[in-house]
Amino acid sequence: MQVGFIGLGQMGAGMARNLLKAGHAVTVYNRTPAKADALVAEGAARAATVADACRGEAVVTMLANDQAAEEVVFGPHGLLATLPRGALHVSASTIGVELSERLAAAHGAAGQLYVSAPVFGRPDVAAAGHLFVVAAGAASAIAAAGPLLDAVGQRTFTVSDIPARANLVKLSGNFLIACVIESLGEALALVGKAGIDKTQYLDLLTSTLFGAPVYKNYGRLLAEPGDAPVGFAAPLGLKDIKLALSAAEALGVPLPLASLLRDRFVTLLATGGADQDWSAIGRLAARDSGQS
Amino acid sequence: MQVGFIGLGQMGAGMARNLLKAGHAVTVYNRTPAKADALVAEGAARAATVADACRGEAVVTMLANDQAAEEVVFGPHGLLATLPRGALHVSASTIGVELSERLAAAHGAAGQLYVSAPVFGRPDVAAAGHLFVVAAGAASAIAAAGPLLDAVGQRTFTVSDIPARANLVKLSGNFLIACVIESLGEALALVGKAGIDKTQYLDLLTSTLFGAPVYKNYGRLLAEPGDAPVGFAAPLGLKDIKLALSAAEALGVPLPLASLLRDRFVTLLATGGADQDWSAIGRLAARDSGQS
Amino acid sequence: MQVGFIGLGQMGAGMARNLLKAGHAVTVYNRTPAKADALVAEGAARAATVADACRGEAVVTMLANDQAAEEVVFGPHGLLATLPRGALHVSASTIGVELSERLAAAHGAAGQLYVSAPVFGRPDVAAAGHLFVVAAGAASAIAAAGPLLDAVGQRTFTVSDIPARANLVKLSGNFLIACVIESLGEALALVGKAGIDKTQYLDLLTSTLFGAPVYKNYGRLLAEPGDAPVGFAAPLGLKDIKLALSAAEALGVPLPLASLLRDRFVTLLATGGADQDWSAIGRLAARDSGQS
Amino acid sequence: MQVGFIGLGQMGAGMARNLLKAGHAVTVYNRTPAKADALVAEGAARAATVADACRGEAVVTMLANDQAAEEVVFGPHGLLATLPRGALHVSASTIGVELSERLAAAHGAAGQLYVSAPVFGRPDVAAAGHLFVVAAGAASAIAAAGPLLDAVGQRTFTVSDIPARANLVKLSGNFLIACVIESLGEALALVGKAGIDKTQYLDLLTSTLFGAPVYKNYGRLLAEPGDAPVGFAAPLGLKDIKLALSAAEALGVPLPLASLLRDRFVTLLATGGADQDWSAIGRLAARDSGQS
Structure with a gap:
């Protein structure tokens, strides 16, 4: 397909590359142009503006937050104004439910297709094309997006014909x-202060009831002595918890655990953690117990 | 081995049966004697008193709480007073760290071996002999306990030579x-109120990052409409969270998530849930969001 | 002074009336015009539009939330566009820090004076002219606002020359x-369930360490059996806690109590309390303890 | 009256002195005898044992925690064994509801009178005889205790004929x-980080809605730069919050604020605050916001 790709951060670069590898004709755009260089060297076309990335059959956006997504879509010469009627916008960014609803309404009014397709996976997973894709949208839009989603992920879960539900999921x-992360952080603070070997403890957990990737990966990050590599920055973690709280409030659902996590992120950012991986909230329980 | 077994509740009955099946000579005791009938019919000897179960090489205890364990061990004609020197006590109950430390000291002073060996798994898992056993104690005691632990579980993790550390784990x-349970409960309250199919949602979670038994089992219990079967009663859940908080306080470790869980259990018990499975705390978020 | 007054809700009507009583020439505006009738009968001039209320030396706004304040100020024919250079805007609404900062900047650029002057007190206190006023702004603006603030309150506290700091306070x-409210609600749930007389208990508290109006007033509202009269609606309470959390996040300050309060308000609104006084969050502890 | 006084800590010493001043014949006992020296010099008789303090018409106990009270009452040659039939025990210690119920039952069985009479006030207030006394017990016991309670406090509130209810209050x-303390700590962290003068802010609060001693006293302690003098040690604060949680759990009342406070105390004790005044929990919000 003729597809534009907007947003070449750690996640987006890997996803765009996998679209290229799958044989799509990809035109890439990033606000900081240098981030497009490698992809252009590998065969992507360079778009000088957002509008230049919107001339084809589809455009994929992978942006850091609601504000960036809103500007790219609703801004002058933005995606809404330039994407042809009948063309497709695949929004892979982790944005809020409310913005996703506005995008759906605006694209519908403009005769454009819209699929909300946020993804699970850290940058190395995106590079490997092994993301899990959570998609929602009209059946025709989902069908049109199929080849693109197949290229970036190992599996697509279509959860609804209402796009914003994918964002909620x-x-x-x-x-x-x-x-x-938080629960492991508390448990590790507890057993660690008692003198139990953390790595052996995690092996016990993940060999038994907690044998899921999320426990293995974040357990390892938390048990190791130094800071974790930044796969997902702490401010983005705060952003997502706030978006979850906001969506929950709109639906009338209290989420006390999310409130606790929000406080953890605010504490982390206020005490020197703004540049760390979001898993660093899992070290605050140890700090509060006097272990660091 | 000649082994006594004290405590024939949902968990203990299955464990004692697997000791029998493995060829051990098992003498069983339960405060309510009728609970021993089935096992006696299958070949176990019946003990009329705690002391009668303590004449062999070892005794396994599987009791509901610290108070029961304390009485059985420290009470008149209890385990401490009657178990021969050099014989072994395997404490499989989920008891507190502080009590386990007292047991270790008392057995040591009496020249008895002591292994703390709490288990993971619900009653069906105990019946199948597929428990995970977390063991701690002196090497000689662990070695002596080996044939018993092998009979009740699929795998034993030896975490320390200090018995109470197994209890902490x-x-x-x-x-x-x-x-x-709580996090799934909140997430299900959120997506459920948005109209997303809960079973499909759980399938997505457990097919991707959350593919662990604990998510599959408790997710299913929470997504189904009726009350869950009582595999682990809510008051025992409260007891365990309190024991964790108590151990953490003694070590100087704040556990804010445990505090939140404690409040959930107190709420559940105060609003009609004393007879429910502990997973019922996962339905309180839905209740607080007006869904039930 | 020639003063406009925009926003004639429960609070604003009383404040505007006290400006009239103090001898000011008051022009009143409300989106629902009928709410102005009584004041017009008492001598106020009626403004047909926001702009019509902005022709004098000053305008006071008392609006329900940020959105209303933003529209009235920044909207077409709004306050910013129509208030004369050198004239004064007294913003008495409880709005967010971020919006107050934008108002300050915009008024400054337009050569208008701006005082942020939110008030403490429920509608009966506003009617009596006994509000406490928290004011901040440039000295000249504060001086200009003096006669207006004196008319609506019993005392003005000038906290800063930076307007938004009054909003934070x-x-x-x-x-x-x-x-x-929340702490009294929990304490009353506790002693009430133990059979202690709530009114006598509150008398003890407020005769000793807790002899402040806020304990007396809210204690009485919580101890009485029926719903409290709606002096400050629950959705406004949620709004204010969210504004506090938002300001705190911007400053890098975690407020765990505010997070807990936010969850209480979301729960209250989701379970039938949207039309109640905000003090109804203080009844949730009793509900969670099975007392209602 | 002929009265014994057991427990001459910061609070007890002042209370015993006021009994002396009121003309009672006071026999004092403290585990560390030197603490009795000053009172003996002022006219008190010295008791060498607990039993020696129990020969009169009444004995007042003011002990640090449940364990100390339990030993003094139930221990060999303790209060229960030595106090004459018809004599009175006034328990002024802040002990748990459960222990107070056991004391009431034991004294009743021994034919002794029992009044539970915990007090509000820090050591300077005890020294001045201005404590507030919360009393509960049988009418005859309350009457007998009257002269003693009058001597130590400025006012006695009789809340019930069931002694343990005074402890709950x-x-x-x-x-x-x-x-x-916690709410002021959070508010001060917030306005302080915004550059607002804390003392001026507290003056505003306590001149308006929060004009109660507890806000004035703790506000001042929190706003001052150095550590507060230790009027009530942090471990005792933790003890009392735990007793409140325990009583609430027994009654089936969740107290989420108390859970949060418990975590604060555990954090404080784990990070160097074991020797501080309990008001130091109010500085943790500032710490978590990077201000110290």
């Missing part, structure tokens, strides 16, 4: 991951 | 399970 | 009040 | 004070 998933 | 594990 | 004050 | 009161 994604946000709830990040909430659940953050719960794992 | 067990309590931290139950804490982590309760975190899964 | 006001939001922190509402946070503290909500903490009193 | 006292514990709920300390819970409410701790809520004030």
Whole structure:
């Protein structure tokens, strides 16, 4: 397909590359142009503006937050104004439910197709094309997006014909991951202060009831002595928990665990953690117990 | 081995049966004698008193709480007074760290061996002999306990030569399970109120990042409409979270998630849930969001 | 002074009336015009539009939330566009810090004076002219606002020359009040369930260490059997706690009590309390303890 | 009256002195005898044992925690064994509801009178005889205790004929004070980080809605730069919050604020605050916001 790709951060670059590898004609755009260089060297066309990335059959956006997505779509010469009627917008960014609803309405009014397709996986998973894709949208739009989603992920879950529901599922998933980080952080602070070997402890957990990737990966990050590599920055973690809280409030659902996580992120950012991986909230329990 | 077994509740009955099946000579005791009938019919000897179960090489205890364990061990004609020097006490109950430390000291002073060996798994898992055993104690005691632990579980993790550390690991594990229940409960309240199919949602979670038994089992219990079968009663869940908080306080470790879980259990018990499975705390988020 | 007054809700009507009584020439505006009738009968001039209320030396706004304040100020023919250079805007609404900062900047650029002057007190206090006013702004603006603030309140506290700091103080004050409500609610649930007379208990508290109006007023509302009269609606309480959390996040300050209060308000609104006084969050502890 | 006084800590010494001043014949006992020296010099008789303090018409106990009270009452040659039939025990210690119920039952069985009479006030207030006394017990016991309670406090509130209810009221009161400390701590962290003068801010609060001693006293302690003098040690604060949680659990009342406070105390003790005044929990919000 003739497809534009907007947003070449750690996640987007890997996804765009996998679209290229799958044989699609990809035109890439990033606000900081240098981030497109490698992809252009590998065969992508360079778009000088957002509008230049919107001339084909589809455009995929992978942006850091609601504000960036809103500007790219609703801004002058943005995606809404330039994407042809009948063309497709695949929004892979982790954005809020409310913005996703506005995108759906605006694209519908403009005669454009819209699929909300946020993804699960850290940058190395995106590079490997092994993301899990959570998709929602009209059946025709989902069908049109199929070849693109297949190229970036190992499996697509279509959860609804209402696009914003994919965003809610994604946000709830990040909430659940953050719960794992926090709970592991507390458990490790506890057993660690008692003198139990953390790595052996995690091996016990993940060999038994907790044998899921999320426990293995974040357990390893938390048990190791130094800071974790930044796969997902702490401010983005705060953003997602806030989006989950906001969506939950709109639906009338209290999420006390999310409130606790929000406080953890605010504390982390206020005490020197703004540049760390979001898993660093899992070290605050140890700090509060006087272990660091 | 000549082994006594004290405590024939949902968990203990299955464990005692697997000791019998493995060829051990098992003498069983339960405060309510009728609970021993089936096992006696299958070949176990019946003990009329705690002391009668303590004449062999070893005794296994599987009791509901610290108070029961304390009485059985320290009471008149209890385990401490009657178990021969050099014989072994395997404490499989989920008891507190502080009591386990007292047991270790008392057995040591009496020249008895002591292994703390709490287990992970619900009654059906105990019946199948597929428990995970977390063991700690002196090497000689662990060695002596080996044939018994092999008979009741699929795998034994030896975590320390200090018995109480096994209890801490067990309590931290139950804490982590309760975190899964609560987090799933909140996530399901959220997506459920948005109209997303809960079973499909759980399939997505457990097919991707959350593919662990604890998510599958408790997710299913929470997504189904009726009350869950009582595999582990809510008051026992409260007991374990309190034991975790108590151990954590003694070590100087704040556990905010455990505090939140404690409040959930108190709420559940105060609003009609005393007879329910502990997973019922995972339905309180839905209640607080007006869904039931 | 020639003063406009925009926003004639429960609070604003009383404040506007006290400006009239103090001898000011008051032109009133409300989106629902009928709410102005009584004041017009008492001598106020009626403004047909926001702009019509902005022809004098000053305008006071008392609006329900950020959105209303933003529209009235920044909207077409709004306050910013129509208020003369050198004239004064007194913003008495409980709005967010971020919006107050934008108002300050915009008024400054337009050569208009701006005082942020949120107030403490429920509608009966506003009617009596006994509000406490928290004011901030440039000295010249504060001086100009003096006669107006004196008319609506019993005392004005000038906290800073930076207007938004008054909003932060006001939001922190509402946070503290909500903490009193929640803590009294929990204490009353506790002693009430033990059979202690609630009224006698509150008398003990307020005769000793807790002899402040906020304990007396909210204690009485919580101890009485029926719903409290709606002096400050629950959705406004949620709004204020969220504004406090938002301001705190921007400053890098975690407020765990505010997070807990936010969850209480979401729960209240989701379970039938949207039309109640905000003090109804103080009844949730009793509900969670099975008392209602 | 002929009265014994057991427990001459910061609080007890002042109370015993006021009994002396009121003309009672006071026999004092303290585990560390040197603490009795000053009172003996002022006219008190010295008791060499607990039993020696129990020969008169009444004995007042003011002990640090449940364990100390339990030993003094139930221990060999303790109060229960030595106090004459018809004599009175006034328990002024802040002990748990459960222990107070056991004391009431034991004294009743021994034909002794029992009044539970915990007090509100820090050591300077005890020294001045201005404590508030919360009393409960049988009418005859309350009457007998009258002269003693009058001597130590400025006012006695008789809340019930069931002694343990006084303890519940006292514990709920300390819970409410701790809520004030925590909420002020969060509010001060917020306005302080925004550059608002803390002392001026507190003056505003306590001149308006929060004009109660508890806000004035703890606000001042929190706003001052150095550590507060230790009027009530942090471990005792933790003890009281735990007793409140325990009483609430027994009654089936969740207290989420108390859970949060418990975590604060555990954090404080784990990070160097074991020797500080309990108001130091109010500085943790500032710490978590990077201000110290």
